[in-house]
Amino acid sequence: MKIRVYYEDTDCGGVVYHSNYLSFCERARSELFFQKGLTPHQESEFFVVKSLEANYISPAVFGDELFIKTKLIEKKAASLTLHQEIIRDEKVIFEMDVKVVYLKNKKPSKIPDEMFEVFKNE
Numbered sequence: 001m002k003i004r005v006y007y008e009d010t011d012c013g014g015v016v017y018h019s020n021y022l023s024f025c026e027r028a029r030s031e032l033f034f035q036k037g038l039t040p041h042q043e044s045e046f047f048v049v050k051s052l053e054a055n056y057i058s059p060a061v062f063g064d065e066l067f068i069k070t071k072l073i074e075k076k077a078a079s080l081t082l083h084q085e086i087i088r089d090e091k092v093i094f095e096m097d098v099k100v101v102y103l104k105n106k107k108p109s110k111i112p113d114e115m116f117e118v119f120k121n122e
């Protein structure tokens with residue numbers, strides 16, 4: 001997924017605010033669903049972030065064009081662990097591993113096959 005850094009994404013120095021990297025990655029995960037005609041959130045079924053480990057390598061700034069890559073690294077019955085990278089000029093500037101849990105009626109539940117399919121090939 002491609003994202004452009006806008007003024008609203010930055011702090012007073014024109015550098016992307018640290019929490020926005022997480023937002024960029026969240027948007028990229030949602031976009032994977034939208035591209036397959038699905039939605040990551042249904043009335044009583046959705047993914048939530050359980051944990052993440054982030055590594056800020058180099059800052060992004062106002063006007064940068066960024067690409068977000070998402071790769072499935074572990075699948076369990078009710079959770080997925082994904083590796084996401086934010087890339088600028090072919091260099092990784094941010095990376096994180098994020099574990100998401102699938103909830104149905106607010107309880108961990110088996111991930112439906114069509115939801116898992118979204119993360120294959122990424």
